[in-house]
Amino acid sequence: MTRQRELILQILRQSDRHLTADEIFFLAKLKLPSIAMATVYNNLNAMSEAGVIGRVHTDGGADCFERTTEKHDHLLCDGCGRLTNVRFPGLEAQLRETLGQEIESYDLTVHCLCRECRSRR
Numbered sequence: 001m002t003r004q005r006e007l008i009l010q011i012l013r014q015s016d017r018h019l020t021a022d023e024i025f026f027l028a029k030l031k032l033p034s035i036a037m038a039t040v041y042n043n044l045n046a047m048s049e050a051g052v053i054g055r056v057h058t059d060g061g062a063d064c065f066e067r068t069t070e071k072h073d074h075l076l077c078d079g080c081g082r083l084t085n086v087r088f089p090g091l092e093a094q095l096r097e098t099l100g101q102e103i104e105s106y107d108l109t110v111h112c113l114c115r116e117c118r119s120r121r
């Protein structure tokens with residue numbers, strides 16, 4: 001593993017948030033000032049394709065990366081854009097049952113207003 005890849009992986013493992021490529025680039029640059037944006041992108045692409053890290057597509061926004069690769073769903077705050085991992089244990093079985101067939105995958109983002117955003121209104 002290259003030093004750059006190790007650093008990017010370390011950044012993701014130390015964070016419990018979803019990070020955009022830009023945020024990862026910023027954090028990586030603090031440790032390794034010579035690192036290039038393209039290197040960060042290439043490593044993120046390669047690692048998410050290999051299933052080492054998770055990748056989240058957000059509507060309109062930039063893709064986010066995270067250390068968890070386990071299947072989970074997302075709660076998105078429409079106020080501040082905060083993305084939280086959530087699990088709905090029986091959901092996949094329920095989808096299969098309702099549809100009466102096997103499913104390949106599903107993508108679920110629940111939109112909400114987090115407590116802080118709600119109190120600001």
Ligand SMILES: [Zn+2]
Pocket residue numbers: 077078079080081082113114115116117118
């Ligand atoms: Zn919020």
Ligand SMILES: [Zn+2]
Pocket residue numbers: 018054056066068072073074084085
């Ligand atoms: Zn997630």
